[in-house]
Amino acid sequence: MSFRENLQAAMAAAGVGPTDIGNALGISSQAVSQWLSGKTHPTGKRLKDLAAFLGTSWEALHAEKGLGSVVPTITHSPSSHVTIPEYDVVTSAGPGAIPELCSPEDGLRPAEHWKIPRTYISAFTEEPDKLAIIRVAGDSMEPEYQAGDRVLIDTAHRTPSPPGIYVLWDGFGLVLKRLELLPGMEEPRRVRIMSINPAYSSYELTLEEISINGRVIGKWAWK
Numbered sequence: 001m002s003f004r005e006n007l008q009a010a011m012a013a014a015g016v017g018p019t020d021i022g023n024a025l026g027i028s029s030q031a032v033s034q035w036l037s038g039k040t041h042p043t044g045k046r047l048k049d050l051a052a053f054l055g056t057s058w059e060a061l062h063a064e065k066g067l068g069s070v071v072p073t074i075t076h077s078p079s080s081h082v083t084i085p086e087y088d089v090v091t092s093a094g095p096g097a098i099p100e101l102c103s104p105e106d107g108l109r110p111a112e113h114w115k116i117p118r119t120y121i122s123a124f125t126e127e128p129d130k131l132a133i134i135r136v137a138g139d140s141m142e143p144e145y146q147a148g149d150r151v152l153i154d155t156a157h158r159t160p161s162p163p164g165i166y167v168l169w170d171g172f173g174l175v176l177k178r179l180e181l182l183p184g185m186e187e188p189r190r191v192r193i194m195s196i197n198p199a200y201s202s203y204e205l206t207l208e209e210i211s212i213n214g215r216v217i218g219k220w221a222w223k
Helices: 003-014 016-025 029-037 042-056
Strands: 083-086 112-115 133-134 150-154 164-169 173-183 191-196 204-206 210-222
Touching: 003 029, 003 042, 016 191, 016 210, 083 210, 150 164, 173 210
Parallel strands: 083 133
Antiparallel strands: 083 112, 133 150, 150 210, 164 173, 164 210, 173 191, 191 204
């Protein structure tokens, strides 16, 4: 089989198209179409990157007898997009419970799902499948975070270090605040919890008194 035929088979097995490959390799989909037509083919690092994205090897892509003769089983590549759940924490963060994002046993179910290119998200987190989206309520984090903004949460990041914006349960509700771990090694460690809006005072609690759901790594604000 030719490179073109092997590439077509690998793409079909991985469930990706020219645009997915273009986004992953940082090239145009037209360049991929040139490969599929047999007019050109990648070499060097680009060939190796292509094989890695498709879950095969560069030798298999050039094998005369097809992919199966070199690689018995093609490992499907991850989806080119990450599906991120959005949670309506405004209605699920009532007193007396500690909502845990991404934990169905706690009663939270995604209200929506967002699809974002995996190659873009991977630049901000090592675990894109641990992301969640929530909606900002209230004005305590204005002007940086307005009511109604959607924020992207890395739920794998549960320790307030380095300082930053986190989603946490503070004993009264699920809130969006800036957290800073206070210096010192005495136990229990204390955390300063701050708003951006100067109308709200900062306060301190111990790590045992709060439950951190994740660190904010991005937001969407519609104008």
